[in-house]
Amino acid sequence: MGFFDKSYYKEGPGVGKNERKKTALFRFFDIFFGHFWQLMALNALYFGMCLPVVTIGASTAGFTYCVKNIIAGKPIFVIHDFFKGFKNNWKQGTAMMLINAVFGFLMFVAFSFYVFSPEVITSQGLRIAFAILLGVICIVYGMMQFYTYLLMVTFDLRFGSVLKNSFLMIVIGIKQNFIAMFFTLVYVFLIIWALFPFSIILCMLFLLSLMGATVVFIVYPVVKKIMIDPYEEENKEIPEQIFTDATDKPEELPPEKKK
Numbered sequence: 001m002g003f004f005d006k007s008y009y010k011e012g013p014g015v016g017k018n019e020r021k022k023t024a025l026f027r028f029f030d031i032f033f034g035h036f037w038q039l040m041a042l043n044a045l046y047f048g049m050c051l052p053v054v055t056i057g058a059s060t061a062g063f064t065y066c067v068k069n070i071i072a073g074k075p076i077f078v079i080h081d082f083f084k085g086f087k088n089n090w091k092q093g094t095a096m097m098l099i100n101a102v103f104g105f106l107m108f109v110a111f112s113f114y115v116f117s118p119e120v121i122t123s124q125g126l127r128i129a130f131a132i133l134l135g136v137i138c139i140v141y142g143m144m145q146f147y148t149y150l151l152m153v154t155f156d157l158r159f160g161s162v163l164k165n166s167f168l169m170i171v172i173g174i175k176q177n178f179i180a181m182f183f184t185l186v187y188v189f190l191i192i193w194a195l196f197p198f199s200i201i202l203c204m205l206f207l208l209s210l211m212g213a214t215v216v217f218i219v220y221p222v223v224k225k226i227m228i229d230p231y232e233e234e235n236k237e238i239p240e241q242i243f244t245d246a247t248d249k250p251e252e253l254p255p256e257k258k259k
Contacts, residue, residue, distance in 0.1 A: 042082065047204050067216045
């Protein structure tokens with residue numbers, strides 16, 4: 001199986017009228033194993049492109065662009081599509097990376113000062129309250145991350161709109177967000193503790209793609225239902241790729257229709 005297996009997209013007999021619809025778990029496995037070699041190639045490319053550190057944000061945009069297309073059932077060429085997403089979203093991707101770094105630093109300082117420093121805050125109850133407050137902030141911000149890169153590679157949005165819509169998606173897709181959060185924590189547990197030090201090798205091979213595909217598979221239906229489907233219904237004559245691929249929209253969408 002190569003990077004682009006045409007047989008995966010061949011027409012088949014279809015689904016029978018009375019055939020039971022596959023569960024989400026089996027649909028995910030169909031996608032993951034149907035694109036296994038593509039995801040492994042994408043994993044290796046993403047891991048390598050993140051090594052310079054300063055390219056993490058843009059690389060995450062390219063990575064998310066490829067994963068989103070796989071989940072949406074679109075054919076992809078891993079290298080071409082990765083660098084397409086990288087090139088067209090590097091500014092917003094890098095800005096998001098810097099914001100994440102600042103947020104992480106501020107949370108580290110806040111936990112160190114307000115939670116783990118009894119000499120600074122002597123009241124244990126107050127430290128617990130701060131721990132809960134900071135934990136909630138981290139959860140909310142973490143859930144936003146499920147959408148930030150996904151929205152920036154799917155729509156032609158300003159950076160402020162990406163952040164605003166990501167925040168709104170927390171409430172709209174609350175069920176999916178907690179499911180995605182659960183799997184993310186499981187993967188982080190496996191990477192940091194359970195599989196260490198072999199987790200480094202596994203991250204180079206497929207763990208990053210597995211995590212990315214899992215999260216996008218869970219939250220993409222929320223984005224599709226809230227932002228893509230209404231637009232598609234309103235503009236049936238416009239091909240889907242125009243508004244689901246941010247890199248095509250500026251040239252083809254009329255200004256008043258841009259999301």
